[in-house]
Amino acid sequence: MFNRRKFIKISAISTGILALGEKSIAQNTIPSTKQTAGKPIVISTWDFGIAANKEAWKVIEKGGRAVDAVEQGVHVPEADPKNQSVGYGGLPDRDGKVTLDACIMDEFGSCGSVAGLEHIMHPISVARLVMDKTPHVMLVGDGALQFALENGFKKENLLTPESEKAWKEWLVTAKYEPTINIENKLYDKAAPTKLPGNQYNHDTIGMLALDQHGNLSGACTTSGMAFKLHGRVGDSPIIGAGLYVDNEIGGATSTGVGEEVIRNVGSFLVVELMRQGYSPEEACKEAVMRIIKKKPEIAKNIQVGFLALNKKGEYGAYAIQKGFSYAVCSDKKQDDLISGKSYY
Ligand code: SD4
Secondary structure, eight states: OOOHHHHHHHHHHHHHHHHHHHHHHHHHHOGGGGSOOOOOEEEEESTTHHHHHHHHHHHHHTTOOHHHHHHHHHHHHHHOTTOTTSSTTOOOOTTSOOOEEEEEEOTTSOEEEEEEEOSOSOHHHHHHHHHHHSSOSEEEHHHHHHHHHHTTOOOOOOOOHHHHHHHHHHHHHOOOOOOTTHHHHHTOSSSOOOOOGGGOOOOOEEEEEEOTTSOEEEEEEEOOSTTOOTTOOOSTTSBTTTEEEETTTEEEEEEEOHHHHHHTTHHHHHHHHHHTTOOHHHHHHHHHHHHHHHOHHHHTTOOEEEEEEETTSOEEEEESSTTOEEEEEESSOSOEEEEOEEOO
């Protein structure tokens, strides 16, 4: 029997060997990997980021790489059927299909991404394999699924009875109305999801980590806008939109209505602003202001939040609307939940 774990382990080792050549080249060309280490830290979007950060922290505290930490960290919401915004249990598109978007970026500027991936519980690990094993950055739809299956991932039904029920309720009105901060409402452990059919919409975990060696990486994974058109891709798997990491400067990730983030190449913008001297929060604010300035009427009724971490371990966030929370994990405290500042 083909054993997926074993395969991944073997392929991780072999790709590690293959990648060594690449990395030694990268190390020569990216002096920043030799810069002074910042304080190790993991940050991620929304309250479900707390549990994810703790998992990532296990890798960080052992001296592991940030890229391994973010991959392991976001596995937590991906595998959680109660989280209807990411991975298994994610709300489906309007055809009833759970389609997942994810990307990952490491300290060498390597990145991998999958979009519209069905049946695979951990799209982030498929994105990681795209990064580590192929000359490409992004695989989509059937091609991404084929690649995952060829690499030992298991085909699974990701549509839980709860998410199927929500979809059927939504079909009654079939209205497409993004609801602000739905992530928090969906992930309320005390009161499991019970929302009127048209109130589900967007969802994502974006995670950034700075490891003990001072290297930065990030991951972003989501089931995307609930009840989206089949084939719709959001910002989350798009390098520069939903996630961007530059090991010299910092990293950024986004959550909310992906179309507005893509239009403004949001996460890349945040990192470039930090390069110009903006603090993480100022950079996130400026990126939010670009969205608001371009489309004030749309921005009034949607949520977009950016989260950023710089090379020194300083972090910050800014959102269009109130209610954007993010989780912070460091050696001081592992379960901080911070309320991001916002325009409205
Ligand atoms: C998307 N940005 O697919 C994602 C959804 C999201 O908080 O982040 N929601 O557009």
